[in-house]
Amino acid sequence: MTYIHFTDEQKQRANSVDLVDFLQRQGEQLIRSGREWRWKRFDSVTVRGNEWFRHSRKEGGRAIDFVQQFFDLSFPEAVTLLIGGESGVEWNQISKSTPAPRKDFALPKANLDMRRVFAYLIKQRFIDRDVLSHFAHEKLVYEDKEYHNAVFMGLDEKGVARHAHKRGTYTQGEPYKGNVEGSDPKYSFHWIGESDILHVFEAPVDMLSFITLNKNGWQRHSYVTLDGVSEHAMLRQLELNPHLKSVVLCLDHDEAGIEATGRLKDILSGKGYTEISVMQSQNKDWNEDLKARNGVSPIPAQEHPKLVLLPAVVAVLHDLCKVLSAQKDLDSFLTECYETVEPFLASGKSATENAEAVRECLQCMAAGSFVLMHRQLRQMEQPVTTEQLLQKLEYSYRPHEDRGWLRTKTEHIRQDVSDIGRQLQASGIRTLADKEKLLSSYQRLALDCVKALLFVELEMPKMLPAQEQASNFIMAM
Incomplete structure (x- = not known):
């Protein structure tokens, strides 16, 4: 697409498109979730007005970047689609009126008794009566009147x-x-005890369920809910209670919970905490475990799909490393692979249409990088097998760090290849620092290729229908 200049008014209009209307008129299924709508195709994505949020990755934005990411369009294509282009399509827009001022915090008026809350939490969610009574007595749980x-x-x-x-x-x-x-x-539902252990949960029912399952001496320990997966409440309690030294992350056993756990571990490590552990429920969350113990069929745990697929990807690379180990000029081979795959990665549609070639090139680039790392380490008298290098990658992969869509991943690979090329063309004898830098560049390229492989295998099939709709619209202009 040739360069298109958009006025500020056009960009504002594009960014103000109501995403619920936009998706529904694209034939997408949405499920009401409180004030928001959950997108069935990507069930961790919610939309409200012109805003969206992907809870599993804790990222969001407005209409333009929504279309860029999920429909894999460039900025000009996204704006053109949202303002209707030449087709005359007009999407509904959010109200341009000034939003109502934020209300001051005020607790809902309490009911005279807690019969419905007790009945629900004890009979339906199986929370222990003594545990619930304790929090009710402390006036931390009550029933609203309305x-x-x-x-x-x-x-x-x-x-x-x-x-x-x-x-x-x-x-x-x-x-x-x-x-x-x-x-x-910063001040969500919590309980602070005398021990140095803080348990961290996503929601209050999770916390009460865990306590019910681990009732013995529970009041000695501390517990905090995150109101989702945000770190603010956890950090605030750690700040206010310096006796808390050991943090146990007890988030949901699903894709979002696994990613949030990794992110929170990084945050805690950055704050100097060293006693960080993880406890996972056997089922989706602690209340599902509690239901199972009481004879109710639970919602099963969901492993992270990228972590499930990763061993198979590594196994393929292991076999490919053996084949490429005999290749002499591997650096030129990597460049050839990149030049082959680059045009296919220009869009999600072309990547999907050429999926086999994309997969093969990315695999060869990743495996070739590992072989080159092995050779470089041998020259540095640090003998490590390719198997050990692959195991290190598999162990160190963090799904919460694997962000971005196809365009982002393609750009990372382009930068990696360019960076390696510049280092190889540099004149003079390589110092130890130069060799270590080149080694890091090969490692980064291998990891970025693996991330792209995981994306192509897992995300691309879900995105294709949306991309086809957008592509058809752009081509019709």
Whole structure:
């Protein structure tokens, strides 16, 4: 597509497109989830007005970058699609009126009793009565008067309520859940004990379920909910309670929980914490484990799809390394592979149409990089087998660090290849520092190729229908 200049008004109009209307008119299925809509194709993605958020990766934005990422379009293509192009399509736009001012935090009025909350949490969610009674006695859990929601309250260091999470108690349909407007995310539902252990959960019911499953001496330990997967409440409690030294991450056993666990471990390590451990439920979350113990069929755990696929990818690379070990000019071979695959990676559609060639080139580039790493280490008198290098990659891969879509991954590979080329063309004798830098570049290229392989195998099939719709629209212009 040739260069197109967009006015500020056009870009603002494109970014103001109502994504619910946009997706529904593309034939996509959306499921209502509170004030938001969950996209069935990518069930961790929610949209509301012109904004979107992918909970599994903790990333989001507005209409233009939504279309760029999920429809794999360039910025000009995305803006053109959203403002209707030459086809005259007009998408609904969010209201341009000034948003209502944010309300001050105020707790919902309490009901005179907690019969519905107790019935729901004990009979439906199997929370231990003594545990629930303790939190009710501490006035950290109560029943609101208007809707009979369970309200889980978070207090600040002075004992003042600063956060409240509401959970519907009706058992028909999708139960309501959400925070009281004005809640401070640093002070979500928690309990602080005397020991040095802090357990971290996604939601209040998870926390109460874990305590029910591990009831013996539970009050000695500390627990905090994240109101999702944000780190703010965890860090605040660690800041306020310096006796807490050991952090146990107890997030959901699913894709989002696994990625969040990795991200939180990095944050804690960066803050100087060394006693970080992970506890996973056998099923999707701790309440599902509690249901299973009480004879109710639980929602099973979901392993991270990239971690499931990774061993198979590594196995292919292992065999390919043996084949390429006899190749003499591997650096030229890597360049040839990149030049072959580059045009196929120009868009999701072309990558899918040439999936076999893309897969083969990425595999060869990754395996070739490992063989070159092996040779470089041998020259540096650091003998390591390619098997050990592959095992190191498999062990060190972190799905929460594997972000970005096809364009981003393609750009990373391009930069890697260019960086290696510059180093190889440099004149003079390579110093030890030069060799280590080249080694790191090969390692980075191998990892970026593996990330691209995982993306092509797992994400591309889900994206193709949306990309085809967008491509058909662009071609019709």
